[in-house]
Amino acid sequence: xKEVEQDPGPFNVPEGATVAFNCTYSxxxxxxxxxxxxxxxxxxxxxxxxxxxxxxxGRFTAQLNRASQYISLLIRDSKxxxxxxxxxxxxxxxxxxxxxxxxxTRLFVKA
Amino acid sequence: xxxxTQTPRNRITKTGKRIMLECSQTKGHDRMYWYRQDPxxxxxxIYYSFDVKDIxxxxxxxxxxxxxxxxxxxxxxxxxxxxxxxxLYFCAxxxxxxxxxxxxxxxxxxxxxxxx
Numbered sequence: 102x103k104e105v106e107q108d109p110g111p112f113n114v115p116e117g118a119t120v121a122f123n124c125t126y127s128x129x130x131x132x133x134x135x136x137x138x139x140x141x142x143x144x145x146x147x148x149x150x151x152x153x154x155x156x157x158x159g160r161f162t163a164q165l166n167r168a169s170q171y172i173s174l175l176i177r178d179s180k181x182x183x184x185x186x187x188x189x190x191x192x193x194x195x196x197x198x199x200x201x202x203x204x205x206t207r208l209f210v211k212a
Numbered sequence: 213x214x215x216x217t218q219t220p221r222n223r224i225t226k227t228g229k230r231i232m233l234e235c236s237q238t239k240g241h242d243r244m245y246w247y248r249q250d251p252x253x254x255x256x257x258i259y260y261s262f263d264v265k266d267i268x269x270x271x272x273x274x275x276x277x278x279x280x281x282x283x284x285x286x287x288x289x290x291x292x293x294x295x296x297x298x299x300l301y302f303c304a305x306x307x308x309x310x311x312x313x314x315x316x317x318x319x320x321x322x323x324x325x326x327x328x
Binding site: 103105109133135142143144145146147150188192200202203204205 | 252253254255256257300302315316317319320321322324
């Protein structure tokens, strides 16, 4: 079993739709959590950190449930430009060595 | 100019050839990393370096070596390339963090390597 698991998708949604991605992690010692966005053939870029209290950045909302070891990302009012792969990332401690990437969930937003 | 620059961006080579991928950064970060990405597998860590004198193996270091020439430069070598090393390679950097586990990575644009 992978340490960080995501539904690979693809998710195909119309513009304006709300879409949710889920991610589970297996190591209960994990300390910090992120969502990265990766466009086709490009590098991953930090989208947002995920906090236990939940956090929002414009149309994006991230949630963390430590008890269930579950992370989510909600995108409201989807735009064509949201089409990308979304990577769930978990840090088990300081340093990149303990940074574990999920394989990503692909999103296609269509007009 | 990009904060993290990788060269070459694309390379096609033959089995058995030696290949070097180079990475330089202007962010002033101490920590540098090399990852490879394969479809369906996510990013996997090859090597990482927390400063010039500190080099560590990641989860898939076999067949690879690295050199940290300066704080800003970290190169990855494939001494004798093989076809299953065909992948997209990313260099990344991060700063020291005060809060445990808060490491955020900045990636280069990637180097696509094809080994025939």
